[in-house]
Amino acid sequence: xxxxxxxxxxxxxxxxxxxxxxxxxxxxxxxxxxxxxxxxxxxxxxxxxxxxxxxxxxxxxxxxxxxxxxxxxxxxxxxxxxxxxxxxxxxxxxxxxxxxxxxxxxxxxxxxxxxxxxxxxxxxxxxxxxxxxxxxxxxxxxxxxxxxxxxxxxxxxxxxxxxxxxxxxxxxxxxxxxxxxxxxxxxxxxxxxxxxxxxxxxxxxxxxxxxxxxxxxxxxxxxxxxxxxxxxxxxxxxxxxx
Amino acid sequence: xxxxxxxxxxxxxxxxxxxxxxxxxxxxxxxxxxxxxxxxxxxxxxxxxxxxxxxxxxxxxxxxxxxxxxxxxxxxxxxxxxxxxxxxxxxxxxxxxxxxxxxxxxxxxxxxxxxxxxxxxxxxxxxxxxxxxxxxxxxxxxxxxxxxxxxxxxxxxxxxxxxxxxxxxxxxxxxxxxxxxxxxxxxxxxxxxxxxxxx
Ligand SMILES: Cc1cc2nc3c(=O)[nH]c(=O)nc-3n(C[C@H](O)[C@H](O)[C@H](O)COP(=O)(O)OP(=O)(O)OC[C@H]3O[C@@H](n4cnc5c(N)ncnc54)[C@H](O)[C@@H]3O)c2cc1C
Numbered sequence: 001x002x003x004x005x006x007x008x009x010x011x012x013x014x015x016x017x018x019x020x021x022x023x024x025x026x027x028x029x030x031x032x033x034x035x036x037x038x039x040x041x042x043x044x045x046x047x048x049x050x051x052x053x054x055x056x057x058x059x060x061x062x063x064x065x066x067x068x069x070x071x072x073x074x075x076x077x078x079x080x081x082x083x084x085x086x087x088x089x090x091x092x093x094x095x096x097x098x099x100x101x102x103x104x105x106x107x108x109x110x111x112x113x114x115x116x117x118x119x120x121x122x123x124x125x126x127x128x129x130x131x132x133x134x135x136x137x138x139x140x141x142x143x144x145x146x147x148x149x150x151x152x153x154x155x156x157x158x159x160x161x162x163x164x165x166x167x168x169x170x171x172x173x174x175x176x177x178x179x180x181x182x183x184x185x186x187x188x189x190x191x192x193x194x195x196x197x198x199x200x201x202x203x204x205x206x207x208x209x210x211x212x213x214x215x216x217x218x219x220x221x222x223x224x225x226x227x228x229x230x231x232x233x234x235x236x237x238x239x240x241x242x
Numbered sequence: 243x244x245x246x247x248x249x250x251x252x253x254x255x256x257x258x259x260x261x262x263x264x265x266x267x268x269x270x271x272x273x274x275x276x277x278x279x280x281x282x283x284x285x286x287x288x289x290x291x292x293x294x295x296x297x298x299x300x301x302x303x304x305x306x307x308x309x310x311x312x313x314x315x316x317x318x319x320x321x322x323x324x325x326x327x328x329x330x331x332x333x334x335x336x337x338x339x340x341x342x343x344x345x346x347x348x349x350x351x352x353x354x355x356x357x358x359x360x361x362x363x364x365x366x367x368x369x370x371x372x373x374x375x376x377x378x379x380x381x382x383x384x385x386x387x388x389x390x391x392x393x394x395x396x397x398x399x400x401x402x403x404x405x406x407x408x409x410x411x412x413x414x415x416x417x418x419x420x421x422x423x424x425x426x427x428x429x430x431x432x433x434x435x436x437x438x439x440x441x
Binding site: 003005007044050051052055056077092093094100101103212216219220222223229230232233234236 | 246356357423425
């Protein structure tokens with residue numbers, strides 16, 4: 001058995017603006033042991049009087065020495081996310097514990113086709129998988145179906161625009177589609193996943209991540225298309241399950 | 243005390259002494275599971291208890307409903323940090339189900355429709371500590387929350403309260419389940435913050 005996962009001091013090194021409400025935070029974490037794409041960390045904030053708050057955040061990038069990247073969406077009225085995205089400045093400290101989670105992960109040795117289905121900030125662990133695929137030079141074919149409100153809420157826009165051989169990206173706009181997109185704005189449908197995904201005979205590994213309602217809907221559609229339940233892995237970011 | 247984060251004050255003071263360390267209160271009911279939500283019709287549902295010497299006890303849905311029912315009101319603690327206080331359920335105590343089960347086993351491995359598993363000591367299932375529940379807040383239990391029936395073991399983190407429960411194997415040796423083999427703690431006591439392996 002492994003020892004206790006320690007809390008490590010994490011110093012903010014860089015902040016990248018993803019959208020009006022999302023920031024990528026790159027931390028330096030001395031002693032970081034490395035991680036798999038899809039894993040997450042726990043972040044702990046401590047106030048001057050000792051009060052603490054902890055939340056989980058997916059790792060946004062593959063292992064890179066002692067650097068740990070998270071992408072955080074500001075939840076209005078949230079206790080932790082507005083601190084991370086609006087208050088913290090380079091040089092400031094939080095504590096990080098991880099990596100955690102050995103199920104919602106993509107391993108570079110796998111050659112099976114991969115379908116990534118992300119809603120909103122659910123793109124974060126999927127992007128780590130895309131970046132890991134590129135980092136290791138994997139030829140596993142990837143498809144990403146990314147559901148988002150409007151073009152302005154796209155995370156990693158520049159990077160996803162650049163060609164990445166073997167990766168196909170489909171955007172599903174739920175509120176406002178940009179000019180030139182024929183699919184009417186709306187929630188994910190069976191046709192979206194049939195067209196943007198893999199035929200079930202390809203036995204793709206499917207990773208679905210996002211708000212609960214989105215994950216429920218997308219996972220049900222994948223089953224309806226004939227994907228085997230054991231190939232559909234899900235990660236739900238909350239907040240509500242109704 | 244941990245390292246202070248400059249300018250962090252914290253919005254909420256969750257001073258409630260029903261809240262274990264590191265948990266925060268929610269009013270809604272978040273959903274977490276590793277895969278798609280299984281949908282199990284009541285006619286096909288059954289619950290089994292298998293003993294260490296190979297005997298199997300079975301209950302159909304109607305048989306479960308015919309057993310004495312309890313309505314525990316309990317606090318829930320999820321390893322992802324949320325807690326929900328004062329939730330009311332309806333179901334059958336495992337003490338009732340285990341009345342005719344002859345076993346000296348110390349370990350239980352719980353199985354779900356959909357393939358999920360989780361382990362816990364048998365003693366954590368008995369003496370009024372665990373139920374097979376099928377109603378939440380007066381309503382039938384929704385599939386996202388484990389309907390038609392789930393295990394409820396409120397004194398441990400919620401991943402031990404297996405959704406879509408289908409049976410319990412009683413074993414002489416401990417056999418870690420799904421999350422327990424994926425880096426989570428083998429026992430999962432929220433009051434001791436046993437989140438991950440080694441905590
Ligand atoms: C495994 C895992 C990985 C995660 N990865 C990420 C990630 O990569 N990026 C990221 O931004 N978040 C991620 N989250 C969500 C994150 O942990 C927090 O829940 C989120 O940042 C809100 O925390 P808060 O303290 O700001 O809000 P809180 O103070 O907890 O909540 C304030 C209000 O907002 C609601 N709320 C809580 N969470 C959300 C939400 N996600 N969306 C909308 N409303 C919400 C609450 O119900 C409450 O009413 C992840 C969660 C899990 C379990």
